[in-house]
Amino acid sequence: MTRLFAVLATLVILLALAALMVGPADAGLAASLRALLGEGGPLVLVMQEIRLPRMMLGLMIGASLGLSGAALQGYLRNPLAEPGLIGISSSAALGAVIAIQTGLAAAFALALPLMALAFALLAVVILLALSGTRRGDTLTLILAGIAISATSGALTQLVLNLSPNPFATSEIVFWLMGSLADRSMTHVALAAPFMGLGFLLMAGLGRSLDALTLGEDAAESMGVNLTRLRLRVVIGTACVVGAGTAVAGAIGFIGLVVPHLLRPFTGHRPGPLLWASALGGAAMLLAADVAVRVTLPDRDLKLGVLTALVGAPFFLHLIWRNRRARA
C-alpha cells in the first residue's frame, strides 16, 4: 500500500512538472521553474498566469473526480457509479450554458462559473429533497440523479435549439466539451473552497465505506451512521463536481475509470481506494491535459473529448479483462 502511494504520488509530481513545461512558449525546466518564482521577464507571466493555474486546476479537478468516483462507487457498492450519476455536473453545465446564452458570461467574466455553481447548488437541494436522507435508500438516490441529469440535459438542448445566435451556440458546444485552457488564478480561487469542503467531507469516509462491504445492516451495527455517510458522500460529490464543472466544463470518464483501474491494487477495499483514486485521478487528468497540448497544439483539442476518447475504449478493455477473470 505504501508502494502504491509512492508510485502514484511520484506520477502526480512528474505530470504536474510536465504540465508546467508544455506550451507554445518554449522554455527549459530550470528557466520555467525560475520564472514561476518571478525571475526572467515575459516567461514569468506565462508561468504564473497561464500554466500554473492550468496545472493547479488539472490537479484539483482530477483529484476531485477520482475521489468522488471512488466514494460514490463505495457508497452505492456499484462499480458503475460515477460522479455524473447524481446529476450535479449536468445541472452545473446547464447553469453555464444559460450564462453564455444570455450574454451574462460576456458581460462579466465570473458569471459563468457562478451561474454553474448556483445551478449545482439547486440540483443538490432538489436531489436531497427527492431522495431524502432515509438510510438504505440508494435506489431513490440513483433515480433522482438520473431524473435531474435528464432534465438538465433536456433544458441544455432546448437552449441550444432555440438559440438565435450561432456564435453563442458554438461557444456553448465547445464549452460543454470541457477544457482547462485559458483559466486564471481567479478560477482556482473560486473552485478551491468548494473542493476543499468536498475533500474534508469525503476524505475521512474510508472506514465507513469499508464497513459497508458487509451491507448496510452490518455496517450500522458496527457503528456507521448511514444517514451521515449518505449526506457526506452526496454533498461532498456535489461540492467537488459542481466546482469542477463550473470552472472547466464537463470532463467525463475519469471518475469512472480511475477507481476501476486502481481497485485491484488496494485489494478491492473501498477505503484505501479513496486516496488512491484521488491521486490517480489527478495523474490521469494532468496526463490528458498534457496530451491535448502535445498531440494537436494548434487545434485546441478539448480535454473532455480526449478523456472520453481514451477512457471509453480503455473501459471496454477493463470490462473484457474482468469478464475473462470471472469466467
Next chain:
Amino acid sequence: MTLLSVDNLSVSLRGREIFRDVSFDIAPGEFVGLIGPNGAGKTTLMRAALGLIGAAGQSSLAALSASDRARQAAWMPQAREIAWPVTVEALVALGRLPHGGGRPADHAAIVAAIERMALAELQQRTATRLSGGEQARALIARALAQETPLLMADEPTAGLDPAHQISTMEVFADLAAAGQGVLLSLHDLGLAARHCTRLLLLAEGRLLADGPPEAVLTPDLLARAFHITAHHAQTPDGPVFQPLSVIR
C-alpha cells in the same frame, strides 16, 4: 449482570403489529436460540433489540451510542452481503473496525477468528468466489473477530453442510461457556435442542415461551406455534429432536 436487557419491546411496521411486549434478559454464559415460524418477527426482534429499527419499549443495546454498541454486540445479518471481491482475511478484519484496527491485538483477534471457523486454508482466497456456506463461515468469523461480549446472528447455520452446522454451533457454545452471550435465530429445531442452553419462542405476535429447550419444545407449544408434531427424546448421545408431521 446482563449483556442484553429487553423490556416490553413492541414493533409495528407500516401499520402492522409484528410483536408486542417482548421482554427477556441475556446473561453471560447463555447460548440462546430464537425460534418461531416464518414471519413471526425473529429478524425484526433482533434488529429492534440492537436499535437498528424504531421500537416502543426498552432495549439496553438500543440505548447505547453507535460506537459503544459496536463494542458490546456483534451482529451478523441474514443477508450475506460481500460487496467487493476482498480476501477472506480482509473480510474478517472488518470486524475490528469498531476497535480502531491496525493494532497487534486486532491481528490476534483476526487470526483467532479465522482459526475458530477453520478458514486458515481459505484466508487468501477471494471471498466472493467462495461457496455460499464458506462465505457464511467467513462472515461468522468477521462477527467473532469483533470480540464483543454479546454475539447476535440471524440464521448463521442456514446453508452450511451438517459438519459445519455442528462445528459452528459448537463454536458458539464454546464462546458461551467462556462467558460470552450468544443469541441466534434458528429454523433447525434439532440444532436448537442439542446446542442451545435456552430457547425463546416467538409466535402469535409475542414471546410465547422462554426457557430451557425441553420446556419450550413441548408438544403443546410446537402445535400452537409451528403446527407440527415431533419426536423429542433424551438419549445417551444427548437430546434428539425430529419434526414428524404437520397438524392440519
